[in-house]
Amino acid sequence: MAMASTAVEKIISDKVGRRVSAGEFVECPVDFAYCHDGTGVLVIDALKRMGVERIRDPDSFSIVFDHSVPPYSDQAATLQARVRKFAREQGLKKFHDMGEGICHEVVPEKGYVAPGMVVFGADSHTCTLGSFALFSTGVGATDLAFILATGKTWMKVPETIRVECRGTLREAVSSKDLILEITRVIGTDGATYKALEFAGEAVRAMSQSSRMTMSNMAVEMGAKTGFIEADEKTVAFLGRDGKRFSSDSGAFHELVEVDAGSLEPCVACPGSVANVKPVREVEGAHVDQAFLGSCTNGRYEDLYEAARILRGRRVHQDTRMIVVPASKEVHMKAQRDGLLDIFLEAGAMIGVTGCGPCLGVHMGVIGENEVAVSTSNRNFIGRMGARSSSVYLASPQTVAASAVEGKITDPRRFLR
Amino acid sequence: MIRGRVWKFGDDIDTDVIIPAKYLRSVDQSVWPKHVLEGVDPGFSSKVKPGDIIVAGKNFGCGSSREQAALAIKWAGVAAVVAESFARIFFRNAINNGLPLVEAKGISGMVEEGDVIEIDLDRGIVKTPKGEAKSTPLPPFLQEILKSGGLVEYYKAQVKREQK
Numbered sequence: 297m298a299m300a301s302t303a304v305e306k307i308i309s310d311k312v313g314r315r316v317s318a319g320e321f322v323e324c325p326v327d328f329a330y331c332h333d334g335t336g337v338l339v340i341d342a343l344k345r346m347g348v349e350r351i352r353d354p355d356s357f358s359i360v361f362d363h364s365v366p367p368y369s370d371q372a373a374t375l376q377a378r379v380r381k382f383a384r385e386q387g388l389k390k391f392h393d394m395g396e397g398i399c400h401e402v403v404p405e406k407g408y409v410a411p412g413m414v415v416f417g418a419d420s421h422t423c424t425l426g427s428f429a430l431f432s433t434g435v436g437a438t439d440l441a442f443i444l445a446t447g448k449t450w451m452k453v454p455e456t457i458r459v460e461c462r463g464t465l466r467e468a469v470s471s472k473d474l475i476l477e478i479t480r481v482i483g484t485d486g487a488t489y490k491a492l493e494f495a496g497e498a499v500r501a502m503s504q505s506s507r508m509t510m511s512n513m514a515v516e517m518g519a520k521t522g523f524i525e526a527d528e529k530t531v532a533f534l535g536r537d538g539k540r541f542s543s544d545s546g547a548f549h550e551l552v553e554v555d556a557g558s559l560e561p562c563v564a565c566p567g568s569v570a571n572v573k574p575v576r577e578v579e580g581a582h583v584d585q586a587f588l589g590s591c592t593n594g595r596y597e598d599l600y601e602a603a604r605i606l607r608g609r610r611v612h613q614d615t616r617m618i619v620v621p622a623s624k625e626v627h628m629k630a631q632r633d634g635l636l637d638i639f640l641e642a643g644a645m646i647g648v649t650g651c652g653p654c655l656g657v658h659m660g661v662i663g664e665n666e667v668a669v670s671t672s673n674r675n676f677i678g679r680m681g682a683r684s685s686s687v688y689l690a691s692p693q694t695v696a697a698s699a700v701e702g703k704i705t706d707p708r709r710f711l712r
Numbered sequence: 713m714i715r716g717r718v719w720k721f722g723d724d725i726d727t728d729v730i731i732p733a734k735y736l737r738s739v740d741q742s743v744w745p746k747h748v749l750e751g752v753d754p755g756f757s758s759k760v761k762p763g764d765i766i767v768a769g770k771n772f773g774c775g776s777s778r779e780q781a782a783l784a785i786k787w788a789g790v791a792a793v794v795a796e797s798f799a800r801i802f803f804r805n806a807i808n809n810g811l812p813l814v815e816a817k818g819i820s821g822m823v824e825e826g827d828v829i830e831i832d833l834d835r836g837i838v839k840t841p842k843g844e845a846k847s848t849p850l851p852p853f854l855q856e857i858l859k860s861g862g863l864v865e866y867y868k869a870q871v872k873r874e875q876k
Binding site for chain 2: 321334335338342346347364368369371372374375411419420422434435436437438439441442445446450484487488489515518520568601655656657674675677678679683
């Protein structure tokens with residue numbers, strides 16, 4: 297009996313050279329790998345301890361400086377210098393020093409990856425690239441060093457949860473709201489060790505940028521990756537096509553259905569990414585800082601949607617707003633199109649492209665009992681600053697509307 | 713066999729509370745164990761003793777890929793982590809650094825903080841004062857990585873074998 301396979305099973309089978317299915321442990325060749333300034337330090341340490349002088353394939357490896365950009369301390373700068381030296385010694389052509397953008401944005405922008413590939417990154421949000429119809433997942437630095445030395449790694453072939461998103465998103469509702477709703481339904485560990493596959497009318501209708509937001513948050517449900525089938529938008533973003541795989545009907549191990557058409561703006565309330573409520577239920581909560589950016593929502597489309605709300609308005613006097621473009625490309629386009637003027641005139645600050653304040657170390661750390669509304673992906677205790685501070689995760693539209701009002705606000709109030 | 717005193721934690725202990733990001737960019741790596749689990753229990757690093765065991769709920773180690781989370785726990789002297797479930801990147805990082813993990817369903821309900829428990833890694837059994845908790849033992853190649861002391865040592869042993 298011919299058994300149906302998921303897209304992820306097919307990608308891994310293609311690499312391994314035989315048909316594999318969920319639950320099997322395999323040693324899998326890796327097409328592309330990357331890391332950033334943060335994890336890079338430990339990758340180099342591990343390679344040194346392994347006795348590896350030359351990595352196996354420098355052309356299939358990229359390093360992008362994004363976490364401590366520009367460096368916030370002498371030690372951060374010293375560690376970056378180590379990684380920079382390593383990149384030069386190894387002759388890395390795909391090394392991007394600070395100022396280029398976030399790794400998960402730069403790697404696909406440069407077209408380093410393509411549909412059908414197996415991609416590993418030393419950062420948990422490597423799952424973002426699953427939105428390009430490839431298998432990508434995050435690992436630690438030692439795992440990445442092993443991949444750089446040998447060109448392969450072990451993994452358990454994951455089961456796939458197919459998330460069918462019916463209907464199309466309404467005005468002022470974004471793919472961020474949809475992925476928050478999905479996280480509420482699946483929970484913070486509902487997809488552990490599994491792959492998610494986002495499908496359905498709402499996903500097909502989405503831009504590639506919106507799809508990246510969806511796949512970005514797969515890890516917040518414990519998933520290895522967030523796969524989305526390829527189409528012309530995928531190819532246009534990458535500037536290339538690859539081997540396209542899609543799931544056979546009924547091949548998935550679990551099905552989750554979401555009514556995207558009736559969805560309204562929502563936020564993940566402090567403490568857990570799955571603590572998701574409609575914005576209208578928490579409207580009025582005070583906001584000290586609004587952050588627009590990160591690998592989740594720092595792309596041109598996100599800045600554009602926020603600018604639509606901020607145009608001709610002011611950020612509330614009790615609130616500060618920080619905008620950080622996800623890449624230099626995004627920054628330049630936003631500048632050319634006048635979006636940056638809109639932000640500056642509204643009283644927002646523009647930061648250097650990179651991860652910005654998302655992980656709570658610089659460029660907008662929040663203090664004791666302060667509250668942030670953020671387009672990023674994590675609202676763990678103390679994530680953006682003091683242990684007593686808190687974070688609401690929201691869409692670019694909700695962040696912009698909340699910045700104007702100085703409190704959590706439903707962006708539908710600003711529809712014109 | 714691993715035998716040690718238990719420190720108990722809840723569900724969804726993320727890597728940001730295991731080791732907050734502000735300590736990561738340190739040239740001096742000995743900083744990490746001094747702040748282990750600070751985000752959830754600020755005094756933990758001064759209480760934990762070598763050989764102690766962490767017992768936690770579901771999804772331990774969720775969040776970032778920072779390997780410092782596994783290293784901070786290991787370098788604080790923790791002998792093993794037993795949890796209802798682990799987030800996958802943390803799981804790999806721990807094994808890769810020779811920190812034993814046991815996934816044992818129901819474990820949170822079977823132990824109290826301060827209990828002494830015994831772990832048989834080969835058989836995947838945890839002996840508690842309230843009885844035994846069973847887990848699926850790690851597949852043989854993962855046990856080998858763990859027994860080598862981590863992925864670096866495993867790699868070196870592999871290279872040495874190939875050279876012979």
